[in-house]
Amino acid sequence: xxxxxxxxxxxxxxxxxxxxxxxxxxxxxQFADQDRARxxxxxxxxxxxxxxxxxxxxxxxNAAVLLLIVLMALAAFAAALLxxxxxxxxx
Amino acid sequence: MQLLKVETNGTAKLFLLxxxxxxxxxxxxxxxxxxxxxxxxxxxGISWLVFGRIRPMHTTTMIFGFVGSALLGCACYIMQEVLRxxxxxxxxxxxxxxxxxxxxxxxxxxxxxxxxxxxxxxxWIWPADIGILLAxxxxxxxxxxxxxxRREKIMYVSSWYIFAALIYTWLIYFFGNAVWNPATGAxxxxxxxxxxxxxxxxxxxxxxxxxxxxxAYFVVPRVARAPLHSHTLSLIGFWTILIIYxxxxxxxxxxxxxxxxxxxxxxxxxxxxxxxxxTVLGNLWLTxxxxxxxxxxxxxGRFVMAGLLWYILTCLQGPIQALPVVQKVTHLNNWVIAHxxxxxxGFAGTIALGGLYYILPRITGKPIYSIRLxxxxxxxxxxxxxGFFAVLTAGGLVQGNSWLNGETVYRTVxxxxxxxxxxxxxxxxxxxxxxxxxYNIVRTVRGDQAPAEERMRLQVYGExx
Numbered sequence: 238x239x240x241x242x243x244x245x246x247x248x249x250x251x252x253x254x255x256x257x258x259x260x261x262x263x264x265x266x267q268f269a270d271q272d273r274a275r276x277x278x279x280x281x282x283x284x285x286x287x288x289x290x291x292x293x294x295x296x297x298x299n300a301a302v303l304l305l306i307v308l309m310a311l312a313a314f315a316a317a318l319l320x321x322x323x324x325x326x327x328x
Numbered sequence: 329m330q331l332l333k334v335e336t337n338g339t340a341k342l343f344l345l346x347x348x349x350x351x352x353x354x355x356x357x358x359x360x361x362x363x364x365x366x367x368x369x370x371x372x373g374i375s376w377l378v379f380g381r382i383r384p385m386h387t388t389t390m391i392f393g394f395v396g397s398a399l400l401g402c403a404c405y406i407m408q409e410v411l412r413x414x415x416x417x418x419x420x421x422x423x424x425x426x427x428x429x430x431x432x433x434x435x436x437x438x439x440x441x442x443x444x445x446x447x448x449x450x451x452w453i454w455p456a457d458i459g460i461l462l463a464x465x466x467x468x469x470x471x472x473x474x475x476x477x478r479r480e481k482i483m484y485v486s487s488w489y490i491f492a493a494l495i496y497t498w499l500i501y502f503f504g505n506a507v508w509n510p511a512t513g514a515x516x517x518x519x520x521x522x523x524x525x526x527x528x529x530x531x532x533x534x535x536x537x538x539x540x541x542x543x544a545y546f547v548v549p550r551v552a553r554a555p556l557h558s559h560t561l562s563l564i565g566f567w568t569i570l571i572i573y574x575x576x577x578x579x580x581x582x583x584x585x586x587x588x589x590x591x592x593x594x595x596x597x598x599x600x601x602x603x604x605x606x607t608v609l610g611n612l613w614l615t616x617x618x619x620x621x622x623x624x625x626x627x628x629g630r631f632v633m634a635g636l637l638w639y640i641l642t643c644l645q646g647p648i649q650a651l652p653v654v655q656k657v658t659h660l661n662n663w664v665i666a667h668x669x670x671x672x673x674g675f676a677g678t679i680a681l682g683g684l685y686y687i688l689p690r691i692t693g694k695p696i697y698s699i700r701l702x703x704x705x706x707x708x709x710x711x712x713x714x715g716f717f718a719v720l721t722a723g724g725l726v727q728g729n730s731w732l733n734g735e736t737v738y739r740t741v742x743x744x745x746x747x748x749x750x751x752x753x754x755x756x757x758x759x760x761x762x763x764x765x766x767y768n769i770v771r772t773v774r775g776d777q778a779p780a781e782e783r784m785r786l787q788v789y790g791e792x793x
Binding site for chain 1: 519557644690714718722729
C-alpha cells in the first residue's frame, strides 16, 4: 500500500479542496440566487453590438459539414465495437 | 519596464498572442513527426530533429503553448467580466505570463537538446516544471484576489471552472512530475505508471477541459444573446466532474498489472463521465436552441460550436474505448492518437480559438483584422481535424485487427504506410491554418484592418465600430 501513498495523497488532497470549496460556496450563498446567475455572462456592452444571423446557405453548409463529422465518428465507433464483439465471440 | 507594462487586459492579450505563435511552432513540430512516419531517413539523423525529441516537443507545445496559453488568456478576461471587477494586478499577470512562456521555451529547448524526464506530457525537466508551477500559482493568486475584490456576489460557473483548473492542475502537475525528485521526475515501478497516467489524463481533463468549458459557458450565452438555460445544472456538472475525473487515468493501463480495484474504479468513472458531459452539452444546447444562426455568423461562436461537437464525440469515444473488450482492438495503436488529437485540438483547441476570436476584439477595441482569413482558418482546421480523425482511426483499426489476428508489428507497418502519407498531407492544413491565424492575430493586436473588410464595414455601418 505504501507504493500508492503519493497517488492516494493526491486523491485525498483533491477531494478535500473540493469539499472545502463546496462548504464555502454553501455558506456564502453561492447557490442561492441561481436564476440571476444565468444572466451573469451578459453585459450592457452587448447592446451596442450589431446582432447578425448567418444566411440560409451559410447555415446549411456549416450544419451539413458538422453532421458529416458526427456520422463519420459514429461509423468509426461502431466499427471498433463490432470488431471487439467479433473478437470476443471468437475468443 | 516595457515587458511588465500595466495596461487593461494586457495580460490576456499577450497570452492570446503567445498562443497564436506557439500554435505555428507546435504544428510545424507535428509535421516533422508526421514526415518521420512516412520517410524515417528523410531528415538524416540530425540529433535535434529525431522523432524521440520532436514528438514530446510537439505534444507539450500544443498542450501548454498553444491551447494552454489561449485558455489562460481567455480565463484572465472572463474572470473580470463575470465578476465585474478588473484583474487584481496586471503587473503580476505580466510576470506570470513571462514565467509561463519562458518555462515553455526552456522545456522545449532542453527537450531538443536531449534532456527529458521520459514520461508522456511530463517530459520537461525540473527547472521548467518549477516555472510552470510558479506561473500557475501566480495566476491563481491574481484570480483569487480578483474574486475577493469582486463587485458581483455570485460566482458564475465559468469562474468556478477556472479556479478548479488552476488548483487541480497545480496539484496534478506537482505530483505527476514527481517534483520532489528533481533528478528523474519520476518514482518507480507500477506506481509511477499510475501516477504518470493520473497526470497524463488529468492534464486534459483537469486543465484543458475546465478552462474550455469555462469559455463555452461564457461565449455561448453572449453569442446567443440569451441567459444560460440553467445555472444549477451547470453547477451539478461542475461538482460531478470534480468528483469523477480525478481518478480515472488508470484506464490507460488496463492491459497492465495494475490492481483490479483501481481498474474497476477507472472504468466505472470513465463511463460515469457521461453525467457531467451531458449536463454541459445539454445546458449549452438549450441555451443555443433557436439561435444557431448567430453562431454560424460569429467566427468566435462558430469555433466554439465546432469545439463542442468534438467534445461530444471525444466524450462518447472515451467511455467506449475504456471498456476492456474494446481496448483490445483500439489500444496502443493510431486509434488513440486520433482520440488525443480530438480531445486536445478538436475540443479544447477549437474552443480556445473560439474564445480568442471572441475576446480579442473586445480587448483591443477593434474588429478582427480579417474575418475572411479567420473563416479560411476555421475551414482548414475543421477539415484538418476531420481528416486526421478519419485517417488515424482507420489506420488504428487496421493495426488493432492485424494484431488480434496474430500479425507481428513488423508486418503491419506496410499496411499503415498509406495512412501515414495522408496524415502528413493533412498536417499541412494544420500548418496553413496556424500560419494564417498567427498573421491575422498579430495584425489584430496591432490594430490593423484588412482594407477590403474596412470598406465593407464602412458601407454597412457607416463607420468602423
